[in-house]
Amino acid sequence: MFPIHDDTPRLNGRPYVNYGLIGINIVIFIYEVIITANFSNRAAVITLYSNYGSIPELLLSGQNLGSLFSSMFMHGSIAHLLGNMFFLYVFGDNLEDRFGHFKYLMLYLFWGVMAAFAHSIYAVTTGEGSIPAIGASGAISGVLGAYLIFFPHAKIHTIIFAFFITTVRIPALAYIPFWFIxxxxxxxxxxSGGVAYLAHIGGFIIGLGTAFGWKFFSNMFFEQKQYSSQNYRRRSSISSPSFSNNSLNKNDHSKSTNTDNMEKSIIPEIIIGEKFIDIIIEDRNTLSDSQIQANFDESTNTLYVLVIDTNKKYDIPIPHPANTNLRVSNISVRNGIIRIRLNVT
Structure with a gap:
């Protein structure tokens, strides 16, 4: 099974970091091909990998730590490169969209480093500690782990090679666990066949844990803000903004969104950018953005959201930068994920 693209949309522009990572990998591979005469010069290959590949026994003794980074941009063949870059292209852009450019880059490098250490520990214990390891697959395995947490309902368009060749759409919740198994x-x-499977396993687990922790602490932040906002509104006489249909009563709204009764799976996540704030709500029953109404009340710094068909209501306290205005600029629904963008002006 080979992924070719997914159906998860991006809202935050082009994934320049992901494109940059792919470009750097390609440029370095071209350099490898040139100085090793297309890997035919064995002495040059050994020298290159010894200097820039991650050698487990050296890493665990605190030596040649720079190879933790150089090794994750090197590949041993065109098939090795293309396989990794396709996976990075398919899964990495949405994570950059979710984390932001800089955080995504830092996490990508972190996953790669942790994957290298996981492989090094295993290699040393099995007597292969002197063999250099190269490739981006450890970091990309972290990308897969994080993708599974953030986009479990995304559909992965996949080429199947069997007695015939066909393309199918496989949910990430099935595709990625199958890959991990x-x-x-x-x-x-x-x-092994020369493949560092422990780097894949280690990177995946670290990516999974990173994304889970990110969502967990985001939910904790929301619950604290929600509790404070509800206490404030109980003391306030300001009425909530009305919608064009099914206007919301403030007291009813507060009751319906009490976090003690709210399902953990639908606690919104807040993503703050330089010129925007994105609100992410998981609701599998919502199929169209026409079912969503959203108004931002500047007097209470609260976004009021109504899902018309199910009558679900959310009042979401929004961190409001001083001397700025927020307005709802976009509402999208895809794979059970509601995304509401507020522009900061």
């Missing part, structure tokens, strides 16, 4: 299986039966 395959890595575990190959690692357990010892079919």
């Amino acid at each position: 395959m890595q575990l299986a190959f690692a357990l039966i010892g079919q």
